[in-house]
Amino acid sequence: MSQQRVIVVGGGLAGLAASARVAEGGMSVDLFSLVPVKRSHSVCAQGGINACNEVARQQGYSEYEHFDETIYGGDFLADQHPVLEMANWAPRIIDLLDRMGVPFNRTSEGYRDLRLFGGSLFKRTHFAGATTGQQLIYALDEQVRRYESEGKVTKYEFWEFLAPVIENGRCVGIVAQDMRTMQIRAFRADAVVMATGGCGLVFGKSTNSIICNGAAAARCFRHGAWYANPEMIQVHPTAIPGADKLRLMSESARGEGGRVWVPRAKGDTRDPKNIPEAERWYFLEEKYPKYGNIVPRDIATREIFDVCVNMGLGVNGEKQVYLDLTHKPRDYLDRKLGGILEIYEKFVGDDPRDTPMRIFPAVHYSMGGLWTTHTKGSYTPAQPRAKHVSGATAPLDSRPGQGLAPGATNNMMTNIRGLYAFGEVNFAYHGANRLGANALLSCIFDGLFCGVSVLNYVKDEEPAKAPAADMPAGAFDASVDREQQAMKRLLATVSGAKPDTLTNPYAIGKELGDEMTAACTVVRTKARLEQCRVKLAELKDRYAKARLPDNAGWGNQSLGYARMVGDMLALADAISLGALERRESRGAHYRSDYTERDDANFMKTSLAKHANAGVTLEFVPIDDTLIAPTARTYGKTDAKAPAAS
Amino acid sequence: MEKTAAANRTVRLRIKRCDGPGKPSRWEEFRVPIEPGSNVISCLQAVAANPVTVEGTQTTPVVWDSGCLEEVCGACTMVINGKVRQSCSCLIDDYVTGNDDVITLEPMSRFPVVRDLWVDRARMFHNLKRIKAWVPLDGTYNLGPGPREDAATAERRYVLSTCMTCGCCLEACPQFDLEPDPATWDTSFVGAQVFGQAQLFNDHATSRQHAGERLDVLMGPGGINDCGNAQNCVQVCPKHIPLTQAIGAIGRAATIHAFVRFFRG
Ligand SMILES: Cc1cc2nc3c(=O)[nH]c(=O)nc-3n(C[C@H](O)[C@H](O)[C@H](O)COP(=O)(O)OP(=O)(O)OC[C@H]3O[C@@H](n4cnc5c(N)ncnc54)[C@H](O)[C@@H]3O)c2cc1C
Ligand code: SF4
Ligand code: SF4
Ligand code: FES
Numbered sequence: 023m024s025q026q027r028v029i030v031v032g033g034g035l036a037g038l039a040a041s042a043r044v045a046e047g048g049m050s051v052d053l054f055s056l057v058p059v060k061r062s063h064s065v066c067a068q069g070g071i072n073a074c075n076e077v078a079r080q081q082g083y084s085e086y087e088h089f090d091e092t093i094y095g096g097d098f099l100a101d102q103h104p105v106l107e108m109a110n111w112a113p114r115i116i117d118l119l120d121r122m123g124v125p126f127n128r129t130s131e132g133y134r135d136l137r138l139f140g141g142s143l144f145k146r147t148h149f150a151g152a153t154t155g156q157q158l159i160y161a162l163d164e165q166v167r168r169y170e171s172e173g174k175v176t177k178y179e180f181w182e183f184l185a186p187v188i189e190n191g192r193c194v195g196i197v198a199q200d201m202r203t204m205q206i207r208a209f210r211a212d213a214v215v216m217a218t219g220g221c222g223l224v225f226g227k228s229t230n231s232i233i234c235n236g237a238a239a240a241r242c243f244r245h246g247a248w249y250a251n252p253e254m255i256q257v258h259p260t261a262i263p264g265a266d267k268l269r270l271m272s273e274s275a276r277g278e279g280g281r282v283w284v285p286r287a288k289g290d291t292r293d294p295k296n297i298p299e300a301e302r303w304y305f306l307e308e309k310y311p312k313y314g315n316i317v318p319r320d321i322a323t324r325e326i327f328d329v330c331v332n333m334g335l336g337v338n339g340e341k342q343v344y345l346d347l348t349h350k351p352r353d354y355l356d357r358k359l360g361g362i363l364e365i366y367e368k369f370v371g372d373d374p375r376d377t378p379m380r381i382f383p384a385v386h387y388s389m390g391g392l393w394t395t396h397t398k399g400s401y402t403p404a405q406p407r408a409k410h411v412s413g414a415t416a417p418l419d420s421r422p423g424q425g426l427a428p429g430a431t432n433n434m435m436t437n438i439r440g441l442y443a444f445g446e447v448n449f450a451y452h453g454a455n456r457l458g459a460n461a462l463l464s465c466i467f468d469g470l471f472c473g474v475s476v477l478n479y480v481k482d483e484e485p486a487k488a489p490a491a492d493m494p495a496g497a498f499d500a501s502v503d504r505e506q507q508a509m510k511r512l513l514a515t516v517s518g519a520k521p522d523t524l525t526n527p528y529a530i531g532k533e534l535g536d537e538m539t540a541a542c543t544v545v546r547t548k549a550r551l552e553q554c555r556v557k558l559a560e561l562k563d564r565y566a567k568a569r570l571p572d573n574a575g576w577g578n579q580s581l582g583y584a585r586m587v588g589d590m591l592a593l594a595d596a597i598s599l600g601a602l603e604r605r606e607s608r609g610a611h612y613r614s615d616y617t618e619r620d621d622a623n624f625m626k627t628s629l630a631k632h633a634n635a636g637v638t639l640e641f642v643p644i645d646d647t648l649i650a651p652t653a654r655t656y657g658k659t660d661a662k663a664p665a666a667s
Numbered sequence: 668m669e670k671t672a673a674a675n676r677t678v679r680l681r682i683k684r685c686d687g688p689g690k691p692s693r694w695e696e697f698r699v700p701i702e703p704g705s706n707v708i709s710c711l712q713a714v715a716a717n718p719v720t721v722e723g724t725q726t727t728p729v730v731w732d733s734g735c736l737e738e739v740c741g742a743c744t745m746v747i748n749g750k751v752r753q754s755c756s757c758l759i760d761d762y763v764t765g766n767d768d769v770i771t772l773e774p775m776s777r778f779p780v781v782r783d784l785w786v787d788r789a790r791m792f793h794n795l796k797r798i799k800a801w802v803p804l805d806g807t808y809n810l811g812p813g814p815r816e817d818a819a820t821a822e823r824r825y826v827l828s829t830c831m832t833c834g835c836c837l838e839a840c841p842q843f844d845l846e847p848d849p850a851t852w853d854t855s856f857v858g859a860q861v862f863g864q865a866q867l868f869n870d871h872a873t874s875r876q877h878a879g880e881r882l883d884v885l886m887g888p889g890g891i892n893d894c895g896n897a898q899n900c901v902q903v904c905p906k907h908i909p910l911t912q913a914i915g916a917i918g919r920a921a922t923i924h925a926f927v928r929f930f931r932g
Contacts, residue, residue: 046806057732058792060832061740120813123802123871125825128818151825156739160828164801171796179789202781231734265702266709266755267736365737368756369704470807520725521717528716571718572727576687577782579730580715 026480026489027052029196029211031183031238033059035155035462036445037217038162039469040476044215045166045174047477052209053166054178054198056233060163063219063231064465067155068272068362070147071119071462073112074420075136082413083144085109085420090410090649092460095141095318096389096453097609098625098651099251101644103398104433104450107425108467115466116148122161126150137358138277141318141457143412152272152361158462178209182582183238184505186214186245186441189497193441194490197501199509201582204575206505208498212485213440213476216242217469220388220446224590224597225543226535228385229261229270239392239447240589243596247436249630250449251390252593253600256456256610257543259322260345261384262366268384269369271345272362273458275379276315278355281346282306282326283378284335291338294378295348305329312657320455320610321656323383327544330382337380344378385543387461389452389610390600392443393629396450397430398645399423406650426471431479434472439484442476444468449627454609512584516573525569527584530561534587537561538594542601547615551602558598562591595637596630603639604628609654621651676701676766678759679721680710682729683773684783688847695729696721698767707754707772708733708743731784738905741831744838745784746773751838751903754784775838779847790846791832794857798881800864802874814872827867827913829906836860836900836910842893854888859900859910862891866913869920882917882924891918 028044030037033055041051055062074085089109093102120126120134127135127149136145150157169175180201187195187208195210221236222228243249260275260282261268276282283302290297306325307314317325326343330336337343347355347363352375355363366374401424407417418424426433434450435442445465452460479485523529541554565588572580606620607613619625626641677698685692698721699710715728731754734740738756745754748762748771762770778786816824836859837843843858865881868874885891894914901910 043807057734057740057742058788058832060792061734061742063734065739065831066735066737114809117809117812118807121802121810121873122804123813123824123868123874125816125821125828127825128816128821130818132815132817134812151829153739153829156831157825157828161802164795165804167792167796168799168801168803171799202787231740232736233734263704265704266706266712269737368738369706369758371758518725520719526716528712532716571715571725574686574727574782577730577785580728583715 025050025491026212026485027210028476028480029054029209029214030217031196031214032062032217032219032445032447034062034064034217034219034445034465035159035162036465036469037215038159038166039466040215040217040444040473041175042162042165042169043470043473044476045169047474049477049480051175052178052211053175054181054183054196056180056182056201058179059166059177060160062159063234064159064462065153065156066231066270067462068152068270069139069274069277070137070149070154070459071116071158072139072146072457072459073116073148073463074109074146075113075116075134075148077136078144078146081144083146084416085112086416086418087410087412088112088146091142092451092457093453093649094409094652094654095457096455097619097654098453098621098646099254099608099627099644100451100453102648103425103645104396105425106401106648107399107422107471108451108464110420110422110425111467111471112463115463115470119158119161122165124150124157124161137274138316139458140273140276140316147277147459149274152274152359155462158466183218183241185241185501186438187497187501188245188438189493192439192484194493195498197505199505202577204578206502206509208502210490210493210498212480212490213442215442215444215476216392216447217444218447221593222385224534224594225385225538226532227266227268229258229268230386232267235586235590236593237586237589240593242392242436242441243630243632244589244592246632247438247441248393249391249596250393250627251454251600252596252630253604253611253628254389254454254609255385255542255597256319256387256389257323257383258386259319259326259383260381262370262379263342263382264369269365270386271366271379271381273319275345275347275359275362278358279347279350280315281349282315282322282343283346284329284337284343288335289339294344303335310656317656318455318457320612323544324612326383342380342382345381346378347374348376348378383544385539387456388446389449389454389456391447391449392436394434394436394443394448394450396433397427399425399427401425401648403648406647408650409652428471429474429478431475431483433475434468435475435479440479442472444472454611508585509581512570512581513573515569516571517569521569521571524564525567527568527570527580527587530565530568531583531587531590534561534590534594538597542598544612546601546611546613548602551598554598555602558591558594565591592632592637599637599639600628600630625651678710678763679767679769680714681769681771682783684729685774685780687782688779695726701759703760705759707747707757707759707770708736710759711754729784730782739831741833744775744833744835746775746838747771751775751835753833753905775834777838777843777845778834779845788832788834790849790852791834791837791860793849793852794861795864797853797857797884798861798865799877800868802868802871803877816872820870824867824870826908827863830860830863830908831906832860833905834860835903835905839899839903841897841899842895856889856893857885859914862917863908863910863913866916878920879924882921885917886921886925891921
């Protein structure tokens, strides 16, 4: 029989973990990425990765509490079984990364150091300096390089995924383009794993890398894959405003004692160091005495937005608040936060050890993504449990297989047979809001745990009977032909005339980002979303007439950009439609015209489907059989407005 | 630090362009509006959206490589005013203070140009294979934690491990030449990045077992003997990796290794 192969699209943490696991299982892997995999967006993650650990455990923490926090943090929108399995595996994943040589920060005795992160009262976040994501991806990159040198993994770097090849409802390969030679060709595979990350670029400027455009997911969506909870976009409370990017100021700045404040008096333009304590408003500490500055992201974001936009109390009347670390000793800050403080210094020019940083919220993470399914594990209580009391004895141990059935072939498979989605590109773990330091975990968990599912699918199901390598060429040739036609059509628009904003793809892309940021981020309303959808229709019209500035047959980046704008428009359609139809507030999704969570109608996954007529949306029930929903308040007390002056 | 910018301030980017391998290079100049906080990438984005030279000629958008935009992926490395560095962290105000001043952008010269400012650094990744830059893991099964490590070792390894394969140290090195043909890569000079990575893995309790093999490679053609100790590398490394220390450590280990190998026969 022909050699069976698996394609992994994306070489971030999820894609690399999947590649390593599949290669280890003895199957050949073809790994595709827009950039050399080592440069994937995962390098940006700063703060850390969560897992129950011995110290926290002895203080009363458990994998079960990690699970409970994640469900609660996600405002009860996530299907619960996959989250349970992920939390149970977390400590094992940390051990594995440790064996791979990740230089985790160490205590004086040589154990892995831990820090506090949003959404938990326990120290359960493992970290490596201020570049945890970089360190984790390098460790996995090294393991995959080892498999590459043994001939088990073949890398296609600077290759862009254009479309899945689907034959009789089954994914049997992909079409991709070499970004240098511009060659378009089909690759056959018995299973395809999408691990293409998030979609920050749909919002123009975000904390994401510039390559996080969501186009790969959109292409699957346009070919029939369902897209779930598109409206769930996390806006990070603390980013540094910038001309090309909104650079993240990690949550660890709050975890290590950073305090968020504004001057109590409107228009107080004094140097922050000269403003006495009594004249500063630490609004998070005042409103949330229990969690203080480490309330979860959506809450912090909305409070900062409220203070600046509604109360007009932003620093110097602008959209910015102080994030203050100056009360901490310099050497402590250098040791714990050196790298991220350097970023601020480098891009702003101020030393945050002396001067409070100025920050404002920015689009950061997509909880929504390609819809995936799974097989539940063995834990099926008669009734959902009440919310776990923090520090109480866990009702379950952390044995594998209670949340998900290990190796079940449909774990994280999309609605298209043989097409999987791992990492940020799926919707599976974070519900309506992701807790800090849970994303790296979900990416690696998907790759390692569900990598086995991919192997089993290829060995035991359709591909075993009808390998992709033996299929007739028709479907592959047709897909290549379609993509070539699309490319030719775009290249034919090049005229050499001066670009005008109506048809310039870069202008269309920028307007898309501005519109999505204005209408679909922190506060959403029916009226504004409807206006946004009118604007999207206009942009689609203009896009159909877009004119490219370059028809080169070599290294043509404008072609890639223009093609991607079309795909981002499709995702924007789904995001705005989800935001419009979800008439409640939940997690990151806040509707000022429906401020309450509405479990009866909307504790449901929103499912977007792409048809010729456009995007449709429906709400489908979730798996809430493990924990009963409670109000997600994080112990908020009614805060007093600041003293008027 | 207050940066006051005149309204309507511009900068001129003088860019060395090339349409592809084997094609001639040419210079083109673009005028771009700037604001405080503008950097080379935001200017290149403006050029892409409106690729018209200062002479008013319509041209193609300049091609460049980038990713993180926060100096952690290494993609956007290029030569700016004659010095190699990341373009995303290159604030315009740090380079020019006046109005309509010129900044020059060139691709790195020690790697083959793909197009314009985009170069192909595959050789750097290839070199990581040569020295087995990984921990030889038994597999992904659950086997408990890794070796316990004291905080000082972890910190030392962390710094080495922040190397983002950007190539600055190689661009600045007098010994590291352009090698477009992969057939020569196994014998041409590896450069400082590889010494840093070899040291990273030789310092790890599990990966140390490959130390001898790494030293064998680094004592062969293109290894430690080709380093002229010019120390340019350490001065340009954006991550402040102690490259000369690593070169020294590898050199000493190589001497001992050669000695032992000699007596073992
Ligand atoms: C600034 C920042 C800080 C963060 N900090 C943390 C943190 O501390 N802890 C935490 O848990 N999470 C954090 N996150 C979130 C986390 O980093 C991401 O969710 C995670 O890294 C995503 O990994 P991934 O493997 O899914 O995708 P990515 O790392 O984004 O990789 C995507 C891959 O897909 C490839 N790709 C994309 N499109 C195509 C295409 N069309 N064709 C071919 N290849 C394609 C890319 O080349 C890349 O290799 C942070 C995020 C940001 C933005
Ligand atoms: S010390 Fe060696 S590696 Fe560094 S620049 Fe000089 S010759 Fe190159
Ligand atoms: S050692 Fe420094 S300069 Fe050299 S590739 Fe690594 S980060 Fe870049
Ligand atoms: S874009 Fe990543 S280093 Fe500049």
